[in-house]
Every structure is written in structure tokens, then in C-alpha cells.
Amino acid sequence: MPETTSPILIAVPADVKAVENYHWHASPDTYLKALIRVAKAVPLIVPALSEEFDIEAVLDRIDGVMLTGSASNVHPDRYGVPPSVAHEPYDPERDRLTERLIRATLDRGLPLLCICRGHQELNVALGGTLHAEVQEIEGRMDHRAIKHQEQRERFAIRHDVAIEPGGVLEEIVGEGPIRVNSLHRQAIDRLAVGLQVEARAPDGTIEAISVTKAQGFALGVQWHPEYWAETDAASAAIFEAFARACRERRS
Numbered sequence: 727m728p729e730t731t732s733p734i735l736i737a738v739p740a741d742v743k744a745v746e747n748y749h750w751h752a753s754p755d756t757y758l759k760a761l762i763r764v765a766k767a768v769p770l771i772v773p774a775l776s777e778e779f780d781i782e783a784v785l786d787r788i789d790g791v792m793l794t795g796s797a798s799n800v801h802p803d804r805y806g807v808p809p810s811v812a813h814e815p816y817d818p819e820r821d822r823l824t825e826r827l828i829r830a831t832l833d834r835g836l837p838l839l840c841i842c843r844g845h846q847e848l849n850v851a852l853g854g855t856l857h858a859e860v861q862e863i864e865g866r867m868d869h870r871a872i873k874h875q876e877q878r879e880r881f882a883i884r885h886d887v888a889i890e891p892g893g894v895l896e897e898i899v900g901e902g903p904i905r906v907n908s909l910h911r912q913a914i915d916r917l918a919v920g921l922q923v924e925a926r927a928p929d930g931t932i933e934a935i936s937v938t939k940a941q942g943f944a945l946g947v948q949w950h951p952e953y954w955a956e957t958d959a960a961s962a963a964i965f966e967a968f969a970r971a972c973r974e975r976r977s
């Protein structure tokens with residue numbers, strides 16, 4: 727098989743942030759650096775203006791899609807729950823873009839890696855629901871980031887997840903358990919039809935999913951492998967497996 731020389735191109739849907747009287751469409755650089763440094767890919771940020779351009783034209787030109795995490799929450803209208811100020815901030819423009827992008831990516835069999843909010847978006851896009859504040863559920867852990875000035879402390883590896891035997895994730899990281907970081911207050915409630923659980927936290931929270939009948943790589947993780955992708959073996963393995971799937975699809 728000829729070695730492809732040009733780097734793989736990965737579409738990264740943007741968040742919308744209001745800064746200095748403008749709406750910025752942006753992504754945190756930790757995800758972008760993990761794509762560049764570990765996946766050896768070039769990330770291309772896609773603006774959350776999906777009604778104004780042809781998503782198919784984007785997908786014609788890229789090798790994979792990665793959905794980042796975000797402090798914003800998926801709007802509960804998307805899974806039949808009334809919105810609440812308590813569960814803000816929302817980012818409806820990102821929601822609209824990612825829902826369309828997830829469906830179009832899966833339809834094409836393009837590799838799809840969904841991280842944290844992206845993991846939740848994958849479940850909602852396929853018809854699942856979310857808990858708004860998982861830490862308020864009896865018996866659940868507090869999965870939120872600790873309050874700390876230092877990002878490396880907020881993203882510190884914090885708890886085990888058990889890997890489902892015989893699944894996609896076990897092929898990537900081994901039988902586990904693995905230790906992961908945790909910075910979320912939402913979590914999967916009803917799993918969408920067509921998704922399978924790939925990992926769970928000790929309290930039963932779904933920590934990783936895959937698309938059962940996906941034509942290619944289609945993985946969601948609730949934790950943040952991007953943050954330690956250069957030093958943590960399991961985090962690196964996820965990005966390397968994603969990159970491999972993108973290259974294999976291109977060749």
C-alpha cells in the first residue's frame with residue numbers, strides 16, 4: 727500500500743464564544759496539539775455556521791472528524807428536556823453544526839472521534855438523552871473538574887474506568903482498567919439505539935461508546951485523552967488508532 731505523504735486533515739467543529747463584541751468560532755489548542763503532535767494530522771476548525779455552507783463539501787476534502795470537549799452543555803431541547811438557567815451555558819450554534827456533522831460523517835464512514843461534550847453529542851445525535859448534573863444522582867461520583875487555577879490539576883488523571891471486554895476500546899487500549907481524567911457534569915442517561923458501551927466508571931457512568939454498525943472508526947470518550955496524549959499510553963493509543971483509521975480510509 728503506498729505510504730501517503732500529505733498529512734491527514736481532521737475537521738474540528740468550533741465552539742462559539744462572545745469576546746470583545748465579536749462571536750469567535752474557536753477550539754481549545756490542547757485538542758489541536760494532540761492532533762498535530764500525536765495523530766500527525768492537520769486540524770481544520772469548522773465554523774459553527776452550518777446553515778451557511780455545504781457540509782458535504784467539507785467532508786469531501788477531509789480524512790476524519792474530531793469533536794472537542796467544552797464547558798458549554800448540549801441544549802436539552804435536543805433530547806426533550808426543558809432548558810434551565812442552572813444548566814447553562816449552552817452553545818446552540820455548535821449543537822446545530824455537530825448534529826449535522828455527526829450524521830454526515832457516519833453516513834460516509836469517515837472516522838469520528840468524540841471527546842467529552844462530543845461523546846454526549848454523539849449520543850444525543852443518535853436519539854439518546856443526558857443527565858444534566860450527574861453528580862446530583864444518588865450513588866454517582868462527582869465527575870466535575872476540581873476547582874484549581876492550574877489546568878494540569880483540573881485535567882489530572884483521577885479515576886479508573888473499566889473497559890468492556892471484546893469491544894472497540896479494548897482493541898485500542900487493552901483490557902484495562904485504565905485511569906482517566908474527568909471534567910463533566912452531564913453524562914449519558916438513555917443510550918441511543920445503535921451505540922454500545924465501551925467503558926464505565928466505578929459508579930456506572932458510561933465513559934466510552936462506539937457506533938455498533940459504523941463503517942469505520944466511531945468512538946466517543948467522556949474523558950480527555952487530548953490533554954495527556956503525548957505522555958499517557960492509553961490517551962496516545964486513542965489518537966494513534968484514530969489517525970490509523972483516517973490513513974487507512976484514505977489509501
Ligand SMILES: N[C@@H](CCC(=O)NCCCC(=O)O)C(=O)O
Nearest residue numbers: 795796797798842843910911912
Ligand atoms: N459541558 C459538558 C461537557 C464537559 C466537557 O466537555 N468538558 C471539557 C472541559 C471543560 C472545562 O475546561 O471545564 C459537561 O459538563 O458535561
